[in-house]
């Protein structure tokens with residue numbers, strides 16, 4: 159499961175668990191039901207865009 163993953167913020171260097179990351183809707187035309195952008199809770203930088211929908 160993806161929620162066990164840890165991401166490292168390239169901007170502030172914080173290690174952020176996926177479960178702790180802020181989630182935002184994507185932009186650029188991706189379906190927000192299927193894709194979310196994970197953002198650093200410390201500095202707000204985008205960490206990763208993840209697929210959350212489908213099977």
Ligand SMILES: [Zn+2]
Pocket residue numbers: 167168169170171172198199200201202203
């Ligand atoms: Zn950060």
